[in-house]
Amino acid sequence: MEIKNRIIGIDFGATFIKFGLLNLKGEILKKSSFPTKAYISRKSLISGIIAESESMVAGLRKRLLGVGIGVPGQVDYNKGVIYNLTNVKGWRGVHLRDIIKSRLKVPVFIDNDANAACIGEAKWGAGKGFNDIICITLGSGLGSAVMIEGRIFRGRGYSAAEMGHICIERYGLKCNCGGRGCLETFAGNSYIVKEAVKRLKKGEKSQLLKLANGKFSEITPKLIDEASKEGDRFSINVWKRMGENVGIGLSSIVNTFNPEVIVIGGGVAKSGKILFGSIRTTIKNRAIPVFTRDLKIRRARFIEDAGTVGAAALVLE
Numbered sequence: 001m002e003i004k005n006r007i008i009g010i011d012f013g014a015t016f017i018k019f020g021l022l023n024l025k026g027e028i029l030k031k032s033s034f035p036t037k038a039y040i041s042r043k044s045l046i047s048g049i050i051a052e053s054e055s056m057v058a059g060l061r062k063r064l065l066g067v068g069i070g071v072p073g074q075v076d077y078n079k080g081v082i083y084n085l086t087n088v089k090g091w092r093g094v095h096l097r098d099i100i101k102s103r104l105k106v107p108v109f110i111d112n113d114a115n116a117a118c119i120g121e122a123k124w125g126a127g128k129g130f131n132d133i134i135c136i137t138l139g140s141g142l143g144s145a146v147m148i149e150g151r152i153f154r155g156r157g158y159s160a161a162e163m164g165h166i167c168i169e170r171y172g173l174k175c176n177c178g179g180r181g182c183l184e185t186f187a188g189n190s191y192i193v194k195e196a197v198k199r200l201k202k203g204e205k206s207q208l209l210k211l212a213n214g215k216f217s218e219i220t221p222k223l224i225d226e227a228s229k230e231g232d233r234f235s236i237n238v239w240k241r242m243g244e245n246v247g248i249g250l251s252s253i254v255n256t257f258n259p260e261v262i263v264i265g266g267g268v269a270k271s272g273k274i275l276f277g278s279i280r281t282t283i284k285n286r287a288i289p290v291f292t293r294d295l296k297i298r299r300a301r302f303i304e305d306a307g308t309v310g311a312a313a314l315v316l317e
């Protein structure tokens with residue numbers, strides 16, 4: 001009998017569906033992807049996912065241990081049913097786990113992508129060896145997950161740990177969750193660009209606009225990062241301020257959960273030395289001192305592959 005030592009992790013995103021073939025050590029052996037819109041109907045998209053999975057394990061079919069799927073939205077982890085997907089229409093009430101299981105004939109697991117990413121970090125990444133973990137992902141917004149005593153806390157409606165929507169400003173901007181002054185409106189890629197443009201328009205001095213060829217529309221988080229590395233004070237301060245915002249939000253989280261480690265991932269975590277420093281200092285200054293004494297704040301190990309690795313880790317949870 002062949003040893004089952006291959007896992008497929010599927011990152012179901014609004015723009016791309018990414019696939020990773022992993023071994024049990026969390027190493028990616030093969031990757032592929034296709035645009036989510038490559039298939040018109042839901043049914044054909046599911047068939048596409050199954051076909052791609054089959055081709056990932058071509059020749060190794062008997063060694064496939066299972067398939068994990070991370071999706072951007074609410075999922076009943078136990079029943080394998082999707083309740084709602086952010087930015088992907090028409091998936092309400094879909095029993096995706098069972099459909100895929102019946103076709104591939106291996107165990108299939110499905111969870112929210114932020115939860116999956118946290119499980120991936122706990123299993124193979126920056127959260128390895130810890131039981132009480134907070135994971136946040138700084139992308140276009142702020143994704144998050146909470147692991148308590150080694151298990152993801154999912155909440156009654158499988159929507160727990162939306163830390164991007166804790167309020168940090170009583171009279172702040174209206175957020176698309178319906179709240180006001182949410183952390184997400186003070187963090188992430190869209191925040192940082194908006195903040196930089198707002199300050200430049202007020203007349204603050206910076207090299208940034210020159211780097212953006214004089215166009216506000218060409219300012220990106222990457223460009224702000226480059227400018228800060230060249231010592232541009234303005235850009236350094238933009239990162240610092242975002243770090244403070246994130247740190248203020250996380251201080252409340254630290255006081256609530258008393259975690260061992262906070263793992264920070266997402267595109268901006270790749271660079272972001274200034275950002276990390278600012279997050280650390282803010283938490284140190286604001287959270288209850290005994291909670292921060294041994295607290296670790298770490299960069300995620302998986303950035304681009306967080307989705308597929310996390311999904312694969314679901315199979316071993």
Ligand SMILES: [Zn+2]
Binds near residue numbers: 175178
């Ligand atoms: Zn909100």
